[in-house]
Amino acid sequence: MRLLGLISVVAAVLLAGCASTSGSVRQPSAPETVPSEKALILPPPGGPAIVSVVETTRGNGVEQMLSLYTSSSVPGQNFLKVQFYGASGSNPGAGGAPYKMISESGISREAFAAAPGVAMARNNTFLQNSYGPFAYASGRSRAGDTCLYGWQQIRSSQAAHTQARNFGMIQVRLRLCDARASERQLLSVMYGYTVTGTLNGQIWNPYGEVKGADEVLGRAGSPVYPDDGGLRASAMEIGYEPAAALRRRPRQVKAPVTAPMPAPIGVRVPLPDPAFETPGANTQPLPAPGPVQQAAKAGGITVPSPDCIGHAAMTAACRR
Incomplete structure (x- = not known):
């Protein structure tokens, strides 16, 4: 009996050891590089270009840091950062990110840390x-580079939380410094970016209820006009520098060539020479020559009047 008991104990120990050593290898949660095609947020078309995407998976969401093309003397890298908060369950073993709202003091520290040495001033206009x-906050470095730090918190309203749904949240951060772009060009990235990721389940929907169409559509007496030229997500040249665009020169407009005036056609009549005028001569106008005989003698040659040419020359008036 004692031998059977000892064998059973040894067998139990061996089985327990096999069970503890037969588990699969698990890599701890750590940031990893993912392809740009898997980015959960995208810059607007035209730039800035994506350099790399680093993803960190947590128990209550996912965070991605998109490094963007940078052309600036300000220390640091341009980036577009997105954080998804919600119990997605993608990595339950990892620790959860703190569920923090955006605070005034915290965002000021972020802005100054993102652009060292640049005096960042917050814009107080509602956008x-x-x-x-x-x-967003913006500033200009001593070298003349323009910097912008924008932030946004995407979350449904409190009224949408009454039905145990719409509790998710997305936070976005943007840091852009560029030597050639203006503040308005950098700001267009905040208007043009696209969030491609989402949280699983209606309970974690960060957008709330879908808004319906405008009531004025299709209604008589409510005209709809085209865009009046407000701020648009225009394309930027950050990360895309074609040589032709940088060396573009203004078009030179040639002056029109003026053609010379054509020479007059016909017999030139010389003006009277003032040297042949006789002082004290009678300056009264001469009577007009009659139609009968109009002749001018110059050098002994008689020039007949036009009325005495052809058959009219046989008349008695022309024979005088």
Whole structure:
């Protein structure tokens, strides 16, 4: 009996050891580089270009840091950062990110840390893109580079939380410094970026209820006019520098060539020479020559009047 008991104990120990050593290898949660095609947020068409995408998976969401093309003397890298907050369950073993709202002091520290040495001033104008309100701070470095730090929190309203849904949240950060772009060009990135990722389940929907169409559409007496030229997501040359665009020269317009005036056709009548005028001569106008006989004698040659040419020359008036 004692031998059987000992054998059973040894067998149990061996089985327990096999069970503990037969588990699969698991890599701890750490940031990893993913292809640009898997980016959960994209810059607007035309730039800035994506250099790399680093993804960090947590128990309550995902964070991605997109490094963007940078052409500036300000230290640091341009980036577009997105954070998804919600119990997606993609990596339950990893720790969760703190669920923090945007604070005034915290965002000021972020802006100054993103652009070292640049005096960043917050813009107090209310702005809104396709995802809701956002804000930004901007400044100019000593070398003349323009810097912008924008932030946005995408979250449904409190009224949409009453039905145990729409509790997710997305936070976006943008840092752009460029030597040639203006503040308005950098700001167009905040209007033109696209969030391609989402959270699983209606309970974590960060956008809330879908808004219906405008009531004025199709209604008589409510004209709809085209865009009046407001801020648009225009294309930028950050990350795309064609040589032809940088060496573009203004078009030179040639002066029109003036053609010379044509010479007059016909017999030139010389003006009277003032040297042949007789002082004190009678200056009264001469009577007009009659139609009967108009002749001018010069050098002994008689020039007949036009009325005495042809058959008219046989008349008695022309024979005088």
